[in-house]
Amino acid sequence: MSREAGQDCTGRAACLRDLDSTECNPVRVRTAFRCRAYPDQTQQAVALDPAIVIVAREPDGRWYVTFTVDADTPAPLERTSRTVGVDLGVKALAVTSDGERVGNPRHLERRAKNLARYQRRMARCQNGSANRAKAAAKVARAHRKVRNARADFLHKVSIRLVRKHDVIVIEDLNVSGMVRNRHLARAISDCGWGELRRQLVYKCERYGRRLVVMDRWYPSSKTCSACGHLLAELSPSTRRWTCPSCRARHDRDINAAKNILAAGLAVARTFPGDACGADVRHSGSSRVRSAVKQEPQLARAGIPVLRGGE
Numbered sequence: 001m002s003r004e005a006g007q008d009c010t011g012r013a014a015c016l017r018d019l020d021s022t023e024c025n026p027v028r029v030r031t032a033f034r035c036r037a038y039p040d041q042t043q044q045a046v047a048l049d050p051a052i053v054i055v056a057r058e059p060d061g062r063w064y065v066t067f068t069v070d071a072d073t074p075a076p077l078e079r080t081s082r083t084v085g086v087d088l089g090v091k092a093l094a095v096t097s098d099g100e101r102v103g104n105p106r107h108l109e110r111r112a113k114n115l116a117r118y119q120r121r122m123a124r125c126q127n128g129s130a131n132r133a134k135a136a137a138k139v140a141r142a143h144r145k146v147r148n149a150r151a152d153f154l155h156k157v158s159i160r161l162v163r164k165h166d167v168i169v170i171e172d173l174n175v176s177g178m179v180r181n182r183h184l185a186r187a188i189s190d191c192g193w194g195e196l197r198r199q200l201v202y203k204c205e206r207y208g209r210r211l212v213v214m215d216r217w218y219p220s221s222k223t224c225s226a227c228g229h230l231l232a233e234l235s236p237s238t239r240r241w242t243c244p245s246c247r248a249r250h251d252r253d254i255n256a257a258k259n260i261l262a263a264g265l266a267v268a269r270t271f272p273g274d275a276c277g278a279d280v281r282h283s284g285s286s287r288v289r290s291a292v293k294q295e296p297q298l299a300r301a302g303i304p305v306l307r308g309g310e
């Protein structure tokens with residue numbers, strides 16, 4: 001038996017006996033709830049014998065009860081012999097090396113007008129008044145809706161990637177650095193790349209998959225995935241380009257994803273035992289970023305070319 005952070009069950013609750021687990025249960029169950037650790041049973045909360053119970057009230061006024069229970073580590077998923085590289089972006093949230101495009105739902109942007117209205121209303125209320133408290137709860141509720149919609153979406157994206165592939169390669173994006181660009185900050189925060197990566201890390205570990213995180217200085221967009229030719233320049237607005245060396249036509253994002261996959265597989269071959277990820281340093285760069293939960297292992301990725309059948 002092992003206790004895993006991921007086995008926590010968070011339920012919204014009116015009181016301890018009236019649980020409504022929003023994360024773990026597809027249907028709303030009153031007075032009892034199911035969780036991932038005991039998927040086949042509807043259990044009374046007390047029957048779970050939780051190691052830790054945390055009761056918290058969020059700013060939106062809802063009560064949350066989190067149980068940590070001891071559970072067996074789930075069996076690893078069956079091997080699929082499939083590998084995938086994922087290019088993360090703003091226009092499309094994720095583009096895979098198989099050519100699959102996951103759109104960016106822009107949860108915050110879609111609700112930005114609503115949020116702004118609630119915030120204005122709150123600002124007009126007198127400090128400390130009952131009306132201000134009510135308005136503040138409305139702002140918090142609007143934020144919660146954005147947060148929940150984003151988390152739900154990212155969970156669906158990450159679990160699909162983990163189910164379908166043995167090895168997943170992603171880029172290590174400098175999110176905090178990019179958010180400093182105020183023109184992009186809101187759009188980038190809205191993507192949830194950091195959360196997607198967090199989910200991929202723990203889901204890969206839970207289901208026996210391998211996640212490789214590539215160094216952010218790796219020129220995945222500017223390299224031809226067919227022949228390895230490196231472009232001197234590729235403007236961010238160029239969506240499609242033709243390789244001057246081998247004349248291959250490339251979609252910018254799919255080409256990047258293919259390069260990420262090829263580089264990641266090279267790392268996976270170099271460090272076959274490392275289940276969580278590896279650190280890849282681009283030659284000539286002195287900056288080394290640590291990857292996910294691993295011993296300091298460094299690999300210098302050249303410009304590997306993805307060959308058919310891999």
Ligand SMILES: [Zn+2]
Nearest residue numbers: 224227243246
């Ligand atoms: Zn080429």
